[in-house]
Every structure is written in structure tokens, then in C-alpha cells.
Amino acid sequence: MKKSKFNIDLFKSYYESFDFSTKITTWKQYSNTFKEIWKSKINKGSGTKSDYDEIVFLIDSNARGRTKKDDVVAKTYIRYGTWYRMFGDITSKSDLRSLMNNILSSTDYNEILKLLNDLAALNEKNKNGLTGESGIILNSLLFLNNPELFICSVSLRHRIDIINYFSFDELKEYEQLSYGEKIIRTNEIILNGFKSIMTELKLDDSVDNFIFPRFISEYIYSDSIRNSIWKKSDDEATVDVSDDNDIEKQNFYLEKYLENFLFTNWESTDLGKKYEIIVENGEPVSLQYKTDIGKIDLLVKDKSSGDYLVIELKRSQTSDDTIGQVTRYMGWVKKNLARNKKVKGLIIAESFDDKIKYSLDMVKDIELMSYHIQFKLKNEG
Numbered sequence: 001m002k003k004s005k006f007n008i009d010l011f012k013s014y015y016e017s018f019d020f021s022t023k024i025t026t027w028k029q030y031s032n033t034f035k036e037i038w039k040s041k042i043n044k045g046s047g048t049k050s051d052y053d054e055i056v057f058l059i060d061s062n063a064r065g066r067t068k069k070d071d072v073v074a075k076t077y078i079r080y081g082t083w084y085r086m087f088g089d090i091t092s093k094s095d096l097r098s099l100m101n102n103i104l105s106s107t108d109y110n111e112i113l114k115l116l117n118d119l120a121a122l123n124e125k126n127k128n129g130l131t132g133e134s135g136i137i138l139n140s141l142l143f144l145n146n147p148e149l150f151i152c153s154v155s156l157r158h159r160i161d162i163i164n165y166f167s168f169d170e171l172k173e174y175e176q177l178s179y180g181e182k183i184i185r186t187n188e189i190i191l192n193g194f195k196s197i198m199t200e201l202k203l204d205d206s207v208d209n210f211i212f213p214r215f216i217s218e219y220i221y222s223d224s225i226r227n228s229i230w231k232k233s234d235d236e237a238t239v240d241v242s243d244d245n246d247i248e249k250q251n252f253y254l255e256k257y258l259e260n261f262l263f264t265n266w267e268s269t270d271l272g273k274k275y276e277i278i279v280e281n282g283e284p285v286s287l288q289y290k291t292d293i294g295k296i297d298l299l300v301k302d303k304s305s306g307d308y309l310v311i312e313l314k315r316s317q318t319s320d321d322t323i324g325q326v327t328r329y330m331g332w333v334k335k336n337l338a339r340n341k342k343v344k345g346l347i348i349a350e351s352f353d354d355k356i357k358y359s360l361d362m363v364k365d366i367e368l369m370s371y372h373i374q375f376k377l378k379n380e381g
Contacts, residue, residue, distance in 0.1 A: 116180030
């Protein structure tokens, strides 16, 4: 196995600084909490939004109430509406619930693989994201249920990048693999690849098997490694392990969090009443919608007319740059997606200057919205 991009010193340094004891305690607690909710509520067909919220809180760094200091499975960019729809389907559909229970009850990779294929076929017509092309939701649940068997690199696309970067065993004809094979084989290749590394470094007896997949996942998504694998910003389903307590930096990143918040909580926003998230191949693709001229912050569709809305958050760029960016994306959508549908634009910012307002007096179909963040302290004494 080639490891030309593997830095032994960097890996040893990460290994020596990793708090194995705390991580084991955390993930055993998280896993037990999930299993209890599954056993006592969802598997009995009595799950509620409160139960779903508790599970999402364990999985997603974008979950309500989470901070950057908290351990979570990953940063999934899955909307609450999708989580609710998925858990709701499992709770209400006995055949789906039974099959998911069999998957979560098994510890045999080959058996799980076959069951995952059955699940993909059974869930094909349900628009709930459970068996989406990237595997994000299902891989999150598999890890949370059994951290000893599964890595928490929950995006299949990311897994392929990881396998290629470390020159692990190749997955031949990946696109021809079954759904279950994609999930199980990528997981096995990454774990076996790092087990081989640990053996060569004579560290294989020093790490509890329970925490090994999480340790490997956090190493992969640590700054020095993540930035090497993904040269450009790629935030889809990353393992969130950062700890940033700098208030100024948090304010600097506020608008990026706003973009994620809008997407994750779309159905509960005013915009979500009229527009819907775009889904392709079973996956929501509206956030950072990819075009050949860049990424649109959010691209959504009118629920009734099918018209498109290009949403851009004005950050540090000038008003002229913002207008140019929005109109370019609108033009691309019109040419490549809209056909006979209309395309509108929306710019969201904390505030606007007169320049952008004057510009929009002469530009059709672009609106402005401002956001306001309110912080309150309430005396409970």
C-alpha cells in the first residue's frame, strides 16, 4: 500500500495529543442515548419531534443549541425538515422501521450490506433522505449506533477522496457498486488502511477498538490533513472537531453560519413558506449549489410556479461585486435550468448602502432582505 502523502510525525503527534479516555466516555454515552430512544420510542412507532431533536443534537453540529466545543458525529448540512421527514417515515412505516431495526441490530458487515440494499429498494419512493446518494443520514445513524464499527466520515464522496489521498485499496468501478457495497466497502477500506498504518507504527495494541474509528475520523478532519485532502473549501458532512472561543472570530463567521441556518431550518423561515429546497438524486442540493461559474449560496424553487430564486449573502464584497455576482448566477440558472420558468434574485445582508439600492432601481427581479439577530437575557430568579 502506497502512503506517499502520509506524514508519520504528524500522525504520531496527533495520536499523542488525542484524549482517548474522554472520547470513549462521550461516545459510549451518545451511543447508549441513541439506542435507548430508538428502542423505547422510534422502534415502537411512538417517536416524536422531541425524540428526533435529541438524536439530531447528537449527530449534527448545526443542531439547535450546539456549540463548537461540543462533540458531534459530523457537520451534515441536513435540514431539520429532512430529519423530521426521515424519522417520521421510520416511526410510521412498520416495514421501514423493521428493516432499519435489523440493520442497527447487526454487527456483521456482510449482513448489513445486504440489508442496506434492501433498504435502498424499499425506501426508493420515499423523499426522506434516508438512502440519499451521499449516504450522509444513514452513515450518521450507523456510526452513532455502533461507533466501534463505522467511521464518521459520513459523506460517500468524502470517503472516496480519503481513499484516493492515502492511496488505500482502490474501489474499482465504484459507480457500479450497490448502495450497500458503497457504504460498507468504503468504510472497511479506510479502517483497514489505517489499521495497517497503526500496525507498522506498532501502535495497534494501544488504542481501544471502540474509539479507533472516531480517532481516525478526527485525524482525517484535523486542519492539517483536511486542508490537504480538500484543497478548496468543501464543507459537506465534515467531522466538526474545532474549538473556537474567540468572539471576534465567531462574529467574522456569522454570515456563513447564517447561510447554514437558513438551509437547515428552511421550512420554519418566511422564505420557506413560498420556496422549497431543490432535491437531486434524493439529496438536497440548494446549499452552495454548484455551477460552472461558481457556487450559489442558496438556490430554491417556488412551490407553486416552479420559478427559481437565487439567494446570495452580501459579505465583504462591494455592492457592485454583489450585483454582478447575483446577475451572473441568475443568467446561468436561466440558461441551464429554468427553461420557460422565471428566475429571480435575492440579496441578504445585515444592512445596505445607497449604492446597491440605486443599482437595483435599474435591475429587474432582484430584491433585498436584511437580517437581525436578537440576544436576550431573562431573569429566572
